[in-house]
Amino acid sequence: DAKTTQPPSMDCAEGRxxxxxCNHSTISGNEYVYWYRQIHSxxxxxxxxxxxxxxxxxxxxxxxxxxxxSSTLILPHATLRDTAVYYCIxxxxxxxxIFGAGTRLAVHP
Amino acid sequence: xxxxxxxxxxxxxxEGQNVTLSCExxxxxxxxxxxxQDPGQGxxxxxxxxxxxxxxxxxIAEGYSVSREKKESFPLTVxxxxxxxxxxxxxxxxxxxxxxxxxxxxxxxxxxx
Numbered sequence: 356d357a358k359t360t361q362p363p364s365m366d367c368a369e370g371r372x373x374x375x376x377c378n379h380s381t382i383s384g385n386e387y388v389y390w391y392r393q394i395h396s397x398x399x400x401x402x403x404x405x406x407x408x409x410x411x412x413x414x415x416x417x418x419x420x421x422x423x424x425s426s427t428l429i430l431p432h433a434t435l436r437d438t439a440v441y442y443c444i445x446x447x448x449x450x451x452x453i454f455g456a457g458t459r460l461a462v463h464p
Numbered sequence: 465x466x467x468x469x470x471x472x473x474x475x476x477x478x479e480g481q482n483v484t485l486s487c488e489x490x491x492x493x494x495x496x497x498x499x500x501q502d503p504g505q506g507x508x509x510x511x512x513x514x515x516x517x518x519x520x521x522x523x524i525a526e527g528y529s530v531s532r533e534k535k536e537s538f539p540l541t542v543x544x545x546x547x548x549x550x551x552x553x554x555x556x557x558x559x560x561x562x563x564x565x566x567x568x569x570x571x572x573x574x575x576x577x
């Protein structure tokens with residue numbers, strides 16, 4: 356079972372920031388949070404991961420709360436090509452990534 | 465360019481037939497994985513392999529088989545024992561056994577007629 360909770364869907368206007376929340380209240384102290392996205396009928400694509408500190412790369416920023424029970428993925432200037440399902444993931448007890456249903460982000464003009 | 469190649473992209477099969485999906489990677493990754501995805505659902509792990517000549521069952525291994533004779537290749541056979549094989553199948557690899565970052569192929573869509 357997924358150890359994360361995400362809203363099933365979100366909308367965002369093109370050019371605006373998309374903020375995708377994730378709750379992982381049972382995360383342990385040494386577990387990373389991973390974010391992937393899946394554009395329709397394609398394989399998932401790795402976006403970013405983090406442990407405690409905020410992280411940023413060319414695709415997105417990841418903000419992790421101080422208690423590590425939740426995080427937010429930020430796409431600073433969403434485009435139509437960012438329309439996808441976004442997965443927030445922590446590992447299961449067997450050290451495997453578990454992909455839940457994710458958040459379906461729709462970016463509209 | 466390095467990556468993962470899955471073939472075929474689309475496959476149709478009659479009930480009772482076995483079918484093999486190919487997965488090849490040139491990333492020199494040790495670990496490889498097979499996932500199944502049903503419409504509107506997340507990914508479920510079928511099998512994974514952390515090293516050549518070794519593999520382990522995932523959450524939904526029944527009705528599937530794999531082999532890992534070469535580092536680059538991890539084919540998946542969907543057998544006639546799989547009761548509901550119509551799905552989107554995804555192959556992935558990772559550099560380390562800890563599966564920190566996965567690289568996915570484009571997927572194979574299997575339809576049973």
